[in-house]
Amino acid sequence: MTLVKWRNGRVPAFNYLVDEFFNRNSYHPITSEYQNSTPAVNIQETNTDFLVEVVAPGFQKNDFTVEVDNNQLIISSKRENKADESGVHFTKREFSYASFQRTFTLPESVKGEKITGKYEDGILKLTLPKREEALIKPAREIKIS
Secondary structure, eight states, X not given: OOOOOOOTTOOOOHHHHHHHHTTOOOOOTTTHHHHHTSOXXXXXXXXXXXXXXXXXXXXXXXXXXXXXXXXXXXXXXXXXXXXXXXXXXXXXXXXOOOOEEEEEEOOTTBOXXXXXXXXXXXXXXXXXXXXXXXXXXXXXXXXXX
């Protein structure tokens, strides 16, 4: 499965670009804002489907939009950080519930119309079933005459 990461036109922090170039993960508290605004994703492949998990704590299931458009799986959420009206002053605020969008190119083997999803314990879980012809079939014995 070829998955293409799409950044939704946002300009990443310089350190993130350097780390991506050398394909390593690093954390720097000053430049981590960009990385934290895009939820992390795990993708697994089984014999029958692909499983996509998006870590997005603090959301409600109605906050998400999941769609398939032109062989692209688009996972997004539009949320606004509400202004703090309680008069509380934060010296550091890392909780972020910003809008995001993640886009992945679907392989031909996925039945786009049969994708299902659920949101529980802060994780959006999507199941992308494979087409019948893409399923691994058990070996069969061929009789020799």
